[in-house]
Amino acid sequence: MKTITPGLLLILLSMVLHGSVRAALADEPPNIILILADDLGSGDIGVFNTESRIPTPNLDLLSRQGMRFDDAHSPSAVCTPTRYGLLTGRYAWRSRLKQWVLNGNSRLLIDDGRPTLPSVLAESGYATSGVGKWHLGLGSEQPVDYGRPFDSGPLTIGFSQYEGIPASLDMEPYVWIVGDSLEAPPTSELERSEHRRQGGGGFWRKGRSAPGFDMNDVLPRIGRTACRMVTNLAGDDHPFLLYIPLTAPHTPWMPDEEHAGRSEAGHYGDFVAMVDTTVGSILDCLERTGVAKDTIVIFTSDNGAHWPTTDVRTYGHAANLDLRGQKADIHEGGHRVPLIVRWPGRIAADSISSETICLTDVFPTLVAAAGAELPDGAAPDGVNLLPVLRATGEPTDHRRGIIHHSGDGMFAIRSGRWKLVEGLGSGGFTKPARIEVPDGEVGFQLYDLDADPAESVDLASDLPEEVIRLRSLLEEIRSSQRSVRRSE
Numbered sequence: 001m002k003t004i005t006p007g008l009l010l011i012l013l014s015m016v017l018h019g020s021v022r023a024a025l026a027d028e029p030p031n032i033i034l035i036l037a038d039d040l041g042s043g044d045i046g047v048f049n050t051e052s053r054i055p056t057p058n059l060d061l062l063s064r065q066g067m068r069f070d071d072a073h074s075p076s077a078v079c080t081p082t083r084y085g086l087l088t089g090r091y092a093w094r095s096r097l098k099q100w101v102l103n104g105n106s107r108l109l110i111d112d113g114r115p116t117l118p119s120v121l122a123e124s125g126y127a128t129s130g131v132g133k134w135h136l137g138l139g140s141e142q143p144v145d146y147g148r149p150f151d152s153g154p155l156t157i158g159f160s161q162y163e164g165i166p167a168s169l170d171m172e173p174y175v176w177i178v179g180d181s182l183e184a185p186p187t188s189e190l191e192r193s194e195h196r197r198q199g200g201g202g203f204w205r206k207g208r209s210a211p212g213f214d215m216n217d218v219l220p221r222i223g224r225t226a227c228r229m230v231t232n233l234a235g236d237d238h239p240f241l242l243y244i245p246l247t248a249p250h251t252p253w254m255p256d257e258e259h260a261g262r263s264e265a266g267h268y269g270d271f272v273a274m275v276d277t278t279v280g281s282i283l284d285c286l287e288r289t290g291v292a293k294d295t296i297v298i299f300t301s302d303n304g305a306h307w308p309t310t311d312v313r314t315y316g317h318a319a320n321l322d323l324r325g326q327k328a329d330i331h332e333g334g335h336r337v338p339l340i341v342r343w344p345g346r347i348a349a350d351s352i353s354s355e356t357i358c359l360t361d362v363f364p365t366l367v368a369a370a371g372a373e374l375p376d377g378a379a380p381d382g383v384n385l386l387p388v389l390r391a392t393g394e395p396t397d398h399r400r401g402i403i404h405h406s407g408d409g410m411f412a413i414r415s416g417r418w419k420l421v422e423g424l425g426s427g428g429f430t431k432p433a434r435i436e437v438p439d440g441e442v443g444f445q446l447y448d449l450d451a452d453p454a455e456s457v458d459l460a461s462d463l464p465e466e467v468i469r470l471r472s473l474l475e476e477i478r479s480s481q482r483s484v485r486r487s488e
Contacts, residue, residue: 065342330428
């Protein structure tokens with residue numbers, strides 16, 4: 001038997017301790033960066049569309065370093081309901097939301113006491129921050145009183161700091177929120193600007209503005225602030241969540257000089273290229289601060305691109321791939337979105353998932369990744385995707401189906417290969433939005449997405465049994481309090 005000398009004992013102890021430290025570090029909760037683009041289509045990004053006319057080197061690299069989902073969906077084809085679903089894991093139509101898109105004068109949509117991604121992570125020891133487009137309402141009264149601090153908003157639903165704008169960049173008031181107050185009050189006024197498609201300088205509505213509010217600097221400021229927050233948070237002892245809802249490439253399309261002409265898809269394409277650069281700056285900041293390897297980065301979009309077929313023909317660019325429809329529509333182009341997740345050492349690089357998922361799944365997935373527990377009743381419409389990300393199997397949570405709804409409130413349900421639309425027409429921006437059901441005809445649309453992802457053949461009249469089954473499932477989920485059953 002070999003004698004264990006004091007020197008050998010020290011070496012063995014060092015190895016054990018080093019291994020223990022490594023194991024402890026491996027179990028440390030990850031930092032989380034959650035980036036939500038605004039009106040970005042899957043077809044805008046090179047890894048999703050090899051024929052994209054827009055350079056997206058940073059998003060392409062992010063995808064090669066992690067996993068991309070090719071069947072990911074926003075819960076709605078417009079923005080406010082998706083933001084609600086992302087942060088609560090709950091469909092927005094279960095809330096008191098009456099108009100599908102809020103504006104800058106709407107009160108907070110998330111009810112007091114509703115568990116959210118930031119509130120659950122904060123209770124688990126996370127530092128929670130956000131920067132960018134809020135668009136979930138502010139304060140408890142409507143219209144919003146911008147003359148005093150908000151009694152509800154980002155800071156009351158779990159964020160410890162937030163800096164951003166109230167709603168979309170084309171909606172007044174044009175002001176910056178810092179915490180529960182304004183950086184400067186809206187004492188000036190901006191005149192309406194026309195859309196680029198009509199030869200304007202970038203669409204926004206007439207309304208109140210803080211003096212000196214600079215439309216052109218909003219996206220760059222979000223990028224700068226995100227990097228500042230990363231730098232500050234990386235030096236803390238706590239893991240962090242940083243939520244970054246971008247204002248682009250939603251109107252107004254305002255690429256800076258560096259990005260003007262960078263794409264072959266007009267002002268919109270140039271603005272997408274600027275989004276890619278902004279994401280790249282955030283990723284660079286993670287590297288510089290030394291926390292990239294300990295951070296989950298998620299990139300997605302709130303709905304499909306606002307890109308009609310006339311734009312597809314004009315630029316030869318399919319922002320929503322070859323899918324039917326666009327932003328606000330009930331068809332796939334309205335709600336199928338890009339989703340990329342990077343987690344070094346935990347998610348296989350350059351991997352692809354065909355799992356059908358919804359952005360309501362982000363909340364329970366990140367809570368699981370953090371090693372935290374979901375409170376009772378939290379994320380009733382979200383599935384924990386950690387087994388998919390870690391390639392350890394299928395989700396253990398059971399989902400009965402995914403619900404979509406359009407800009408005017410038309411519903412659809414996805415179950416396996418089948419998608420049933422409750423109504424005729426697009427339900428959104430593509431005409432006709434609604435078609436009156438002729439006597440004796442079926443008032444539903446049914447598509448087999450495995451065989452027909454472009455939704456070109458309506459099978460509702462041919463498969464009445466499938467229509468009946470999916471109608472029943474849709475009504476069952478709508479009348480219940482949840483669509484997901486948790487694994488034991």
